Amino acid sequence: MRPLPGGARSSHRNRPLLATTAAAFALVMAATACGGESGSDDGVVELRFSWWGSDDRHANLQEAIGLFEEQNPDVRVVGDYTDWATYWDRLATGTAANDAPDVIMQDESYLREYGQRGTLADLGEFGDHLDLSGIDPNVAENGVMEGQTFGVATGVNVSAILADPQAFEEAGVEMPDDTSWTWDDYIEMSIRISEATDGEVVGTQGMTNENAFHVYARQNGENLYDEEGNLAFSAETLTSWFEISERILADGGQPSASEGVEIAAGGPDQSVLATNTGATAYFWTNQLGAVTEAAGRDIELLRFPGETELERTGMYFKPAMYYSVSAGSDHPEEAARFVDFMLNSTEAAEVILSDLGLPANLEVREAITDDLSPADERGAAFLADVEDEVVDGNPPPPIGSGEIVSINERVYQELVFGNLTAEQAAEQFIEDLEAAIDNGS
């Protein structure tokens, strides 16, 4: 490391510069590491609004934000969006770091978790800034826990069977009468379609989802959870539910176990309806548009099987998502005004349409009916059709129950791969879900 004679002097002279550079570099690094909070000086309040979803939703919500900003020049709203899975990691870590977004899109599975831990504001406290009086009574109470409104429904959904009439026709099987079909009809129909098409078109994608079991439990006079947050279904009901899948699978009425895993991972775009390889699948009504588009065919909405067969009807209205306001928001009033705009203004609804469920505000829903796509119009009509049949809503799910999604997926896979019988699967499901709720409380 001995410097060359000629260079000794100049390198010597450079040393202070070197040290200063290093120190400056360190300072810059430190400053950027700790900084980040940037206030605006022009009197405009900045809000952060986070949501999850597809590219379409990002574009729609950005457009709605633009409309809000036009009417409220004193507020700027920054969108903070991602897909479903990463959304919850980000929200959890952000909340833990006291850096939650001001306005948060919430889901039923996590609303209580966040609400009861004091991270969400009571939306009932904003008075004139946030008007909740126009909300559909079917879902108005869903975000209320122990007298506090932690979330308000963005829109309303109902669970339904989506059916492809063209697939039925090609298989030579008649479309079921959805006002009277039983679970046995459903099983038989699924198997017949698969047989008639040599498995080219399967009868059903399968009842892979815990929401579908929710309907079945209600039909049996039970539920997923009771008001105290305990499990409210019996092992017998769950066993008979898993047996339905076993019977359909045994006769090829639904995709094979490993095909099913891939289809489930692909979402609506990969569903058997979207790829024209199946006749029916289970979805929420706000997914009808996406499925119809992917299928390139007209898809019809059917009631669940068994609505008139068992003790009572099981279908229910579910808020598609919730708007919540962070308890730690620096600008709660502006945040409330923004939620009010999203909920109660026709302008916002005209942009969002049914993407967050059919608008929860009944007047707004009425006002935009003509703007809906044919698929969404059918969704709206279906919602109105079953309105009188829906008996009641559901108690808010307990803390920790968000895990039901992964528990169901796991147990269902064990079932279809033949590692567990229906009875063992039911036992495992209940054991895991109880443990998850125990851990949560």
Add this chain to the structure above:
Amino acid sequence: MTTLLHGKSRTADDSGTGAKPPRAPRKAAASRGGNRRYENLAALGFLGPWFLGLVLITAGPLMASLYFSFTDYNLIGDHQWVGLENYERMLSDSRLHSALRVTFVYVFVSVPLQLAMALALAMVLDRGLRGLALYRSVYYLPSLLGGSVAVAILWRQVFGADGLINQVLAFFGIQGEGWVSHPDYALGTLIVLNVWTFGAPMVIFLAGLRQIPAMYYEAAAVDGANPVRRFWHITVPMLTPIIFFNLVLQIINAFQTFTQAFIVSGGTGGPSDSTLFFTLYLYQRGFGAFDMGYASAMAWLLLMIIGGFTAVNFLASKYWVFYGD
């Protein structure tokens, strides 16, 4: 700050007196002392950001996670001290046991296969092929890409029920399985993915092979040793430090595998937990179930496991690693 000022003034001093020849010897000594101080200062300055990073980004959270591992912490609320409860829960957590099984199978199958593959190709390339640089880059490429999200997505497509592999198999009349969606094959597919990223150890092996003096081989050839004997009695012993280095590194890497399993299974560790790696389950507990206390305890368990394996590796190395002189 005072050191900095002090240092500065010394520099001014030195350069001010630098013109007088008679004092040259003493000045040189003083200047060397000054230089060292500046060099240290500069070194500290450049190390500063890294050091801050270590404290804030690594050591801080590390200690915090040790603390949280003894608490019931849900990430968004308060935490409570629960002592060893999280560690006790691990004993009866069947998913944790299955995650450990999956991870161990993965480590013990994929690491030896990967190293064998790396060594074999390194030896082929070491023979001085034409266009060696190109081959080296081509084989190294998967190492750079293998852990990435894009490649994991690609693999999910290639190994899917209707994927490339099965289309090729179908051409030969073979009905393939869903390689990533069937519990019997999903882990195997991920092991193949890991073996495929043999490039990094291969490059290191290649460098190691170059260090073996050719005269050993020449002498052995003169004595009539065949290529197999030359491999076992010259190449392998001379290469043991490199093998050891690769082994330690790849075991540590394999235990921490996350991205591939996360992407291929969509974050579930499915089908039916067959790709539920330890880190993936840790992530699910921490961020899916808000069980951050338990997840922290799991992280420390993993640290102990990796630490244990590395320690055993180093102890055992005394008996088989040959450092020459």
